Amino acid sequence: MTASPPPTPTRRLDEAVERLREAAPRWASASLPARIALARSMLRGAERSAERLVREGCAAKGLDFDGPAAGDEWLAAAYVNVRILRQLARSLAMLARNGNTPVGPTFETEDGRLASRVFPHGLLDRALFAGVSGEVHFLEGVTEERMHERRARFHRAPDHSGKVCLVLGAGNVNSIAATDVATKLFNEGKVCVLKVNPVNAYVGPILEDAFSEAIAAGVLAIVYGGAEEGGHLAQHPGVDEVHVTGSGATHDRIVWGPPGPGREERKAAGRPLLQKEITSELGDVAPVLVAPGPWDDRALAFQAESVAGMITQNASFNCVAAQVLVLPRGWRQRDRFLGLVERALFGTAPRRAWYPGAADRFRRLTGGRPSVRSSPEGGEGTLPWAIVPGIDPGADDDLLRVEAFCSLVAETQIGSEDPSEFLDAAVSFANERLWGTLSANLVVPPAVLADAALRPALERGVRRLRYGTVAVNTWAGYGFAFGTAPWGGFPGQPLSDARSGRGFVHNTLMLEETEKTVIRHPARVPIKPPYFPSHRTAQVLGRRIVALEARRRWLGLPGVVAAALRG
Numbered sequence: 001m002t003a004s005p006p007p008t009p010t011r012r013l014d015e016a017v018e019r020l021r022e023a024a025p026r027w028a029s030a031s032l033p034a035r036i037a038l039a040r041s042m043l044r045g046a047e048r049s050a051e052r053l054v055r056e057g058c059a060a061k062g063l064d065f066d067g068p069a070a071g072d073e074w075l076a077a078a079y080v081n082v083r084i085l086r087q088l089a090r091s092l093a094m095l096a097r098n099g100n101t102p103v104g105p106t107f108e109t110e111d112g113r114l115a116s117r118v119f120p121h122g123l124l125d126r127a128l129f130a131g132v133s134g135e136v137h138f139l140e141g142v143t144e145e146r147m148h149e150r151r152a153r154f155h156r157a158p159d160h161s162g163k164v165c166l167v168l169g170a171g172n173v174n175s176i177a178a179t180d181v182a183t184k185l186f187n188e189g190k191v192c193v194l195k196v197n198p199v200n201a202y203v204g205p206i207l208e209d210a211f212s213e214a215i216a217a218g219v220l221a222i223v224y225g226g227a228e229e230g231g232h233l234a235q236h237p238g239v240d241e242v243h244v245t246g247s248g249a250t251h252d253r254i255v256w257g258p259p260g261p262g263r264e265e266r267k268a269a270g271r272p273l274l275q276k277e278i279t280s281e282l283g284d285v286a287p288v289l290v291a292p293g294p295w296d297d298r299a300l301a302f303q304a305e306s307v308a309g310m311i312t313q314n315a316s317f318n319c320v321a322a323q324v325l326v327l328p329r330g331w332r333q334r335d336r337f338l339g340l341v342e343r344a345l346f347g348t349a350p351r352r353a354w355y356p357g358a359a360d361r362f363r364r365l366t367g368g369r370p371s372v373r374s375s376p377e378g379g380e381g382t383l384p385w386a387i388v389p390g391i392d393p394g395a396d397d398d399l400l401r402v403e404a405f406c407s408l409v410a411e412t413q414i415g416s417e418d419p420s421e422f423l424d425a426a427v428s429f430a431n432e433r434l435w436g437t438l439s440a441n442l443v444v445p446p447a448v449l450a451d452a453a454l455r456p457a458l459e460r461g462v463r464r465l466r467y468g469t470v471a472v473n474t475w476a477g478y479g480f481a482f483g484t485a486p487w488g489g490f491p492g493q494p495l496s497d498a499r500s501g502r503g504f505v506h507n508t509l510m511l512e513e514t515e516k517t518v519i520r521h522p523a524r525v526p527i528k529p530p531y532f533p534s535h536r537t538a539q540v541l542g543r544r545i546v547a548l549e550a551r552r553r554w555l556g557l558p559g560v561v562a563a564a565l566r567g
Contacts (some may be wrong), residue, residue: 001059004201007225017238018219023218034095039089045210047550052076062352074542077174083482087508110459114138118484150512163189163240170245171199172317183505191219213264241277252421279503283319289426293445294326302524304340309531315351319368329413348533362406394556401435420457437490438500440467474521485517528567535567
């Protein structure tokens with residue numbers, strides 16, 4: 001593994017901001033052909049550096065580069081980088097050609113909101129993700145005419161003449177920093193200083209190579225360091241705004257200052273220390289709401305392994321990792337379902353606990369709980385997988401209000417075996433008792449999906465969930481990866497209680513005034529999704545799908561399909 005660069009000296013930080021300030025007006029007024037050329041250059045760089053990015057990620061996280069677990073890095077890092085940059089280049093090209101970005105068909109939700117289909121986005125998506133769909137729901141009052149008028153707003157009606165954005169990179173997923181930068185550059189027309197997170201500072205030199213043309217043009221600078229360097233840049237007079245992906249504690253320290261009476265006084269008075277716009281993505285306690293109904297064994301087993309994959313992917317160091325299973329009270333299939341989750345979860349080799357503080361969080365959240373079920377111990381530096389069943393839904397329990405960010409999942413019971421009653425009660429519980437607004441997952445039997453009398457209860461639940469992404473019978477992580485969907489917390493949170501953050505990233509169709517994304521998936525499909533922990537060829541699939549996504553040549557499709565079938 002390559003050594004991480006040392007912190008950037010203050011003088012160099014100031015010089016970087018000065019160069020960006022000089023370039024900001026040029027970038028804000030750049031032509032669409034110039035933006036397209038830079039997006040394509042960054043796409044080529046992301047493809048060129050994909051294997052290096054995966055190798056470094058595997059080395060840092062203790063993964064075998066040639067084993068299936070390396071699929072985590074191919075898919076969540078390299079693939080997402082390439083996919084989002086390609087989509088942005090296409091949206092910019094469509095803006096130049098047609099005056100707007102391409103969107104799918106529109107329709108009305110159950111409660112009359114405007115919605116638009118954003119996935120699949122093209123024939124390859126249809127071939128690769130058969131049966132999967134994604135839709136965006138807009139804020140109340142947004143009409144189709146307004147949606148078209150407001151789309152790609154910066155490019156059609158610029159709201160600034162040049163801004164510098166500080167992007168504070170996340171340390172857990174190696175596509176976050178690059179795609180946050182891409183959102184600011186191409187959706188919003190802002191130049192960026194990216195401070196790479198110390199946890200994955202090894203990503204910085206890779207991005208310097210991949211995005212060398214953006215750096216040479218003065219629209220991107222990549223710097224290194226921790227809280228001191230980040231604080232200096234956040235308060236720098238040459239920086240206009242900040243975007244942070246990380247914890248709520250990091251956000252509040254930047255905005256309100258260190259914990260203590262002073263912070264609380266500033267919050268109460270509405271006087272943040274940071275007198276700048278800040279956007280953010282801050283994680284959450286992600287629920288999985290499992291509806292009762294006539295589940296058959298194969299569909300139930302499929303969904304149980306899907307839940308396990310929501311935990312094992314990236315060793316559970318994901319803001320979108322499943323943390324609380326919400327099951328129907330008195331559900332006759334509860335033990336069967338938990339047993340299937342346990343089998344899929346505990347059958348996965350323990351992962352290295354590479355994210356700082358993971359072991360302490362694991363001990364604090366599982367200690368003193370006699371009901372905890374744990375997998376066999378792994379090697380030194382690993383953590384077991386754990387299930388904490390029977391959490392009291394009314395208790396003041398850290399598992400309901402603190403993002404675990406480690407290898408465990410809790411379980412609680414709500415409502416009854418009546419699907420409508422359960423969905424209403426479970427949605428209220430998720431909204432009111434669980435911390436965060438980023439993502440929620442609904443697991444629903446096919447018979448409920450097909451029942452005309454029960455379907456309204458599901459759609460009511462989808463609409464009521466106050467989360468930025470809601471996934472039905474799949475993982476909300478798809479919403480992060482697909483790119484065309486806006487990614488972020490449910491809108492409307494005040495700065496003093498940002499929860500999962502404010503604002504959206506990715507959003508390659510450049511939609512405005514969105515409320516949430518909904519991803520829908522069949523209850524069971526014959527081809528195993530790549531995030532399932534038992535997938536045997538995820539690393540092969542990942543490598544091939546990165547090349548296919550970057551080049552969009554149909555000749556690459558059979559190789560991807562072959563790897564998927566062997567999974």
